[in-house]
Amino acid sequence: MLSLHDIRFQYPGGAFCLALKTLEVRAGESLVILGPSGGGKTTLLRLMTGLLSPDSGEVICGETRLNRLSPEQRRRFRLEKAGLVFQDFALLDYLTVEENILLPSRFSPLSGTISAYARELADRLEIASHWRRRAAYLSQGERQRVAIARALAHRPQYVFADEPTASLDTGRRGLVMDLLLDYTQETQASLVMVTHDAELMPLFQKQLRVEDLTE
Ligand code: ADP
Numbered sequence: 137m138l139s140l141h142d143i144r145f146q147y148p149g150g151a152f153c154l155a156l157k158t159l160e161v162r163a164g165e166s167l168v169i170l171g172p173s174g175g176g177k178t179t180l181l182r183l184m185t186g187l188l189s190p191d192s193g194e195v196i197c198g199e200t201r202l203n204r205l206s207p208e209q210r211r212r213f214r215l216e217k218a219g220l221v222f223q224d225f226a227l228l229d230y231l232t233v234e235e236n237i238l239l240p241s242r243f244s245p246l247s248g249t250i251s252a253y254a255r256e257l258a259d260r261l262e263i264a265s266h267w268r269r270r271a272a273y274l275s276q277g278e279r280q281r282v283a284i285a286r287a288l289a290h291r292p293q294y295v296f297a298d299e300p301t302a303s304l305d306t307g308r309r310g311l312v313m314d315l316l317l318d319y320t321q322e323t324q325a326s327l328v329m330v331t332h333d334a335e336l337m338p339l340f341q342k343q344l345r346v347e348d349l350t351e
């Protein structure tokens with residue numbers, strides 16, 4: 137289970153202040169964070185994954201208190217337990233689709249089985265035909281789906297996806313939503329997804345609006 141308690145966070149010198157009393161996402165559960173641009177959705181995801189540390193409060197993933205780990209331990213935690221889909225995809229342009237997808241799991245003890253699963257993900261996301269193409273040559277929608285395959289390839293316990301359908305047409309949006317929700321159900325992972333697409337809201341078991349993030 138992922139849980140947050142009494143979180144407060146402010147960027148240095150910034151006016152933006154995030155406050156969240158309590159939030160829980162259990163195994164097999166999905167949470168959507170919804171709201172307008174600039175509301176703090178990405179900031180909250182960064183806090184949940186230990187990319188940012190709160191000024192006060194706790195982020196707990198299972199037995200792990202993220203804020204008590206060193207930056208190196210947090211990095212390892214993300215590599216092993218978390219799958220992240222960044223808003224800007226964060227692909228390496230000069231690597232192929234295959235290399236991008238497999239890069240974070242290179243050092244995983246599961247690495248033998250990961251590549252077969254990565255192919256399966258690529259098939260399901262309709263990017264398998266680009267497998268050996270460099271990321272630089274893909275469309276935005278294709279890049280977005282590579283980022284999603286990369287996030288799931290090592291079968292993470294926690295999935296954090298920042299607007300993962302923003303560059304997709306309606307058909308592909310359905311494809312991605314089905315995959316993320318099936319994955320969560322089948323592996324009993326916890327899914328946290330950010331979107332400003334209100335139509336997607338009913339697909340999730342829990343909803344958090346950005347308006348709830350400030351006092
Ligand atoms: P959202 O993802 O909902 O669009 P963000 O979490 O990206 O919102 O941003 C929330 C607020 O924090 C905005 O006002 C933004 O300008 C500010 N902000 C985001 N990143 C930084 C940063 N690195 N330093 C200072 N302020 C930031």
Ligand code: MG
Nearest residue numbers: 177178179223
């Ligand atoms: Mg954002």
